[in-house]
Amino acid sequence: MATQLIEQTRSLNEECGIFGVWGHQTAANLTYYGLHALQHRGQEGAGIVANQQGRLWQERGLGLLHDVFRDPARLAHLQGQAAIGHVRYATAGSAGIENIQPLMVNFSDMQLSLAHNGNITNAQSFRQSLEMQGAIFQSSSDTEVLLHLIRRSTATTFYDRLKDALQQVRGGFAFLLLTPTAMYAALDPHGFRPFVVGQLPDGQYVVTSETAALHAVGATFIRDVQPGELLTIDQAGLRIDHYTSKTDLHIDAMEYIYFARPDSDIYGVNVHTARKRMGRQLALEQPAAGDLVVGVPNSSLSAAMGYAEATGLPNEMGLVKNQYIARTFIEPTQERRERAVRMKLSAVPSVVAGKRVVLVDDSIVRGTTSSYIVKMLREAGAKEVHVRIASPAFKYPSFYGVDMQTTAELLAANHTLAEMTAMLGADSLAFLSVPGLVQAIDLPYTGNGTGLTTAYFDGHYPSPIYDYEKTLTAAITAGEVDFKTEPTTTYHPSQVSSISDQQPATGKTVS
Structure with missing residues (x-):
């Protein structure tokens, strides 16, 4: 390779998954199984x-x-008929124990627990302001800001204090809150993060990040939590309300590309099906002269299927993943970084030797892992390696809950296509176009825009980014990025035909 790649091997990370249930005899056990389905x-x-x-x-x-619940006594300690849970990657805040959620506070008159998926883009400003007023933070997580805002609200009821706090925070967030008397769920006004409601056979309600977690606990999908909604679940049932009527829809496209499980549905669109369509569209836009198609396990296998079907090439298992390796850790030396990738993936010489391989991956962010994979395929005897990426090139950071907040770590933001091809050691490299991605996801949306967030690829951010705007000063000055204002109108579920039967917030309780 002609140029040294960025010295990182960690994969692209989502912030977290959340799960909550109310009214179940073994709520903590059920939450454990739900979180297990969200471990990715x-x-x-x-x-x-x-x-x-x-x-x-x-x-x-x-x-x-x-590992956290390896000792059965820890789970046995959590008795009761309601629970919320959280699995975490760090986006805002360090990886210390103090930032592990759900966060819990003991006020003088009540207890409150909070779990969050996303990133609050004005949290830094709030933190500085609150600390100047005497607030003491126990973590470095942006999530804790909401707890302070709730407590400092002058509204008379907890419900109204929660509404007041939600109206002040910005960015991407799906919140689950647990109090002694109820469980609450709220989604940001743009719907960046997936959030769904299900119901168990005995009628108890479950709220979680993906429909796959509903299936894991035997719950039936009821509805998507809509932008700006505030749900209350207690002994009376499910109450659907809203904390703001100023909403739009901008689902994070990365959920379809990479984050969500293939057996999940997001706004009525199955993730596996969307990824297959991405592969087909990629084959139409960026064909390669190859003998076989190889997908990078596991998140790229669906796209590889689509690419192979569209080209008529055989879809082969040229790479095998060690299922017992959870993730590729950051290592201090290049030898250990490469060894970490080899522990996670291995090439199959009898499949790829002497062949022109079309390597299909879902995305390239930093590029290091991709270069190691290309190297492995060549060492296994591949004659040529043509890399095809089933998403557009990442050129701009994410600020809504994805671990990708600086331009410096984005390969495509700093190098030409020819440079990236050489850095990966590939014979050719090509990406799916932004229009092709939107077409492949095929969200049946009739409102303004596409209903998706594609800012990482095209620089068109669907909202202001507040505290993070200074990090894009150069791109703003160059006219490469722009930001929509916060919504002034109301999104309605009928604008998405696949969920048009889902009712908007009514303020009524569903028993």
């Missing part, structure tokens, strides 16, 4: 808070879910 969304820490007859109890720790 966060592998740095996990926690569960349970409500036992109006008293909240917490267990949390660093590592994978099964």
